[in-house]
Amino acid sequence: MADTxxxxxxxxxxxxxxxxxxxxxxxxxxxxxxxxxVSLTAAPGRITAVLGANGAGKTSLLRTVSGLVRCVSxxxxxxxxxxxKASVESMVTRGMAHVPEGxxxxxxxxxxxxxxVGALFRGKVGxxxxxxxxxxxxxxxxxxxxxxxxLSGGERQMLVIGRALLARPRxxxxxxxxxxxxxxxxxxxxxxxxxxxxxxxxxxxxxxxNARSALSxxxxxxxxxxxxxxxxxxxxxxxADEDLxxxxxxx
Amino acid sequence: xxQFVNTxxxxxxxxxxxxxFALALVLIWRSTRIVNFAQxxxxxxxxxxxxxxxxxxxxxxxxxAAALVSGFVLGAVVERVVIRRVEGGPELNAVIxxxxxxxxxxxxxxxxxxxxxxSFPAPFGLRGFTIGENTIALTPNRVFVxxxxxxxMGLLVALFRFTxxxxxxxxxxxxxxxxxxxxVRVGRMLTLGWALAAVVGSLAGIxxxxxxxxxxxxxxxxxxxxxxAAVLGGLDSPIGAVVGGLLLGLALxxxxxxxxxxxxxxxxxxxxxxxxxxxxxxxxxxxTAARRx
Numbered sequence: 001m002a003d004t005x006x007x008x009x010x011x012x013x014x015x016x017x018x019x020x021x022x023x024x025x026x027x028x029x030x031x032x033x034x035x036x037x038v039s040l041t042a043a044p045g046r047i048t049a050v051l052g053a054n055g056a057g058k059t060s061l062l063r064t065v066s067g068l069v070r071c072v073s074x075x076x077x078x079x080x081x082x083x084x085k086a087s088v089e090s091m092v093t094r095g096m097a098h099v100p101e102g103x104x105x106x107x108x109x110x111x112x113x114x115x116x117v118g119a120l121f122r123g124k125v126g127x128x129x130x131x132x133x134x135x136x137x138x139x140x141x142x143x144x145x146x147x148x149x150x151l152s153g154g155e156r157q158m159l160v161i162g163r164a165l166l167a168r169p170r171x172x173x174x175x176x177x178x179x180x181x182x183x184x185x186x187x188x189x190x191x192x193x194x195x196x197x198x199x200x201x202x203x204x205x206x207x208x209x210n211a212r213s214a215l216s217x218x219x220x221x222x223x224x225x226x227x228x229x230x231x232x233x234x235x236x237x238x239x240a241d242e243d244l245x246x247x248x249x250x251x
Numbered sequence: 252x253x254q255f256v257n258t259x260x261x262x263x264x265x266x267x268x269x270x271x272f273a274l275a276l277v278l279i280w281r282s283t284r285i286v287n288f289a290q291x292x293x294x295x296x297x298x299x300x301x302x303x304x305x306x307x308x309x310x311x312x313x314x315x316a317a318a319l320v321s322g323f324v325l326g327a328v329v330e331r332v333v334i335r336r337v338e339g340g341p342e343l344n345a346v347i348x349x350x351x352x353x354x355x356x357x358x359x360x361x362x363x364x365x366x367x368x369x370s371f372p373a374p375f376g377l378r379g380f381t382i383g384e385n386t387i388a389l390t391p392n393r394v395f396v397x398x399x400x401x402x403x404m405g406l407l408v409a410l411f412r413f414t415x416x417x418x419x420x421x422x423x424x425x426x427x428x429x430x431x432x433x434x435v436r437v438g439r440m441l442t443l444g445w446a447l448a449a450v451v452g453s454l455a456g457i458x459x460x461x462x463x464x465x466x467x468x469x470x471x472x473x474x475x476x477x478x479x480a481a482v483l484g485g486l487d488s489p490i491g492a493v494v495g496g497l498l499l500g501l502a503l504x505x506x507x508x509x510x511x512x513x514x515x516x517x518x519x520x521x522x523x524x525x526x527x528x529x530x531x532x533x534x535x536x537x538x539t540a541a542r543r544x
Binding site: 066068090091104106109118120121163 | 432
């Protein structure tokens with residue numbers, strides 16, 4: 001299945017199988033192992049939440065997957081293709097969009113320019129695609145010519161998600177999108193994410209410290225502790241497992 | 252009155268060259284957070300390229316174009332070969348490296364071309380226009396200098412604002428990691444930034460040389476003035492660099508005319524630098540608030 005997996009139009013149903021597969025990944029910062037043998041898969045049409053406390057290795061995991069940090073060993077497969085050693089810049093052309101922690105807007109550029117940067121690698125992109133992002137996030141419309149540093153936290157999160165969507169990814173990596181946002185905005189953004197995943201068969205790998213919100217929107221949950229996977233299960237099952245929740249998720 | 256007009260005109264022409272030089276510094280600072288102390292040496296080297304070609308019988312404009320092209324190449328090579336290794340490291344490393352380049356390039360040119368003063372031709376006349384029976388300080392060559400710098404700035408603004416490459420360059424400068432995640436070839440953009448900056452620097456070098464003498468150290472004072480102009484404008488702002496250059500050009504021209512002559516001009520530039528750093532350390536056009544956000 002791997003070799004025949006073609007980047008389908010959004011909305012078409014794909015054959016089963018993982019969009020992203022991580023095998024036995026190990027990442028170190030000097031003598032410290034941030035990721036210690038993690039394996040996981042993220043399937044199309046599903047939200048896979050990676051949960052765990054501060055320092056569990058969630059962000060390191062995403063940064064290794066997208067190539068910002070090089071792993072010591074293990075492999076990352078995107079639609080069956082080994083991308084472990086691929087350059088960061090090439091990941092987005094391969095169908096992976098990574099929204100880093102801290103709402104990676106480019107503060108000096110305007111909202112519209114931020115969106116245009118997201119579509120640069122695709123060459124000419126029709127205005128209608130930008131309009132679609134603005135339809136998705138109407139609050140961005142009136143801010144479109146303002147520099148991104150004038151946006152509120154929620155608006156920034158909308159901007160970076162919209163920008164990532166302009167890359168037409170098959171897998172979206174989201175790092176702590178709820179950080180510092182009001183619960184109402186978090187619910188709104190997660191709800192929208194759910195819609196996109198259901199409608200377009202996008203695969204989302206969602207890293208969250210806010211486990212309760214994340215599990216409420218996710219299909220699958222993966223719990224990390226000190227760089228290792230301690231549990232992988234249906235989001236509902238994890239939600240029901242009180243011992244696990246108390247031990248690792250803090251609620 | 253006539254003296255005032257003349258002082259103002261020559262200040263503006265001078266200021267334009269400072270502005271171009273400051274702009275080159277700002278372009279590099281914005282993209283790589285490095286103050287390129289070698290800018291003057293690089294510009295001097297490319298002006299010597301033009302001089303050698305002119306002495307070999309080339310037409311002024313062909314040599315002018317060749318100097319800008321060699322500036323582009325030199326800037327790209329310097330970034331790729333030298334600067335790439337210190338980018339993202341401790342700031343002091345980059346300072347030492349660009350200072351080292353400054354000395355090395357100057358020495359290399361002195362070895363190859365000698366350190367004698369050589370006259371550099373001006374493309375246009377050096378005699379001022381006459382209005383009635385008064386000759387003003389605006390010469391055809393100065394008009395050329397002003398127009399050349401203005402056109403260059405216009406082209407740069409258009410590049411950054413209206414083209415895809417310009418957008419990619421700004422993204423790479425302001426958010427390296429995010430830009431890479433979005434597929435922007437950041438390394439290539441930084442190289443291009445240095446190359447463009449070196450072209451603008453070369454332009455400043457060749458303009459200031461016109462109708463005057465060149466020797467390996469002829470850019471040294473311009474480095475000081477260009478640096479002051481860039482700091483005046485806030486190092487981060489291209490518009491600031493231009494305004495800073497013009498203000499400095501005017502200020503120094505007035506100092507030279509009314510307060511003690513050309514001998515105190517360097518002193519005045521440094522006084523202005525110190526005062527700006529004391530009163531408004533971020534420069535007149537600082538956008539540090541935006542950057543911190």
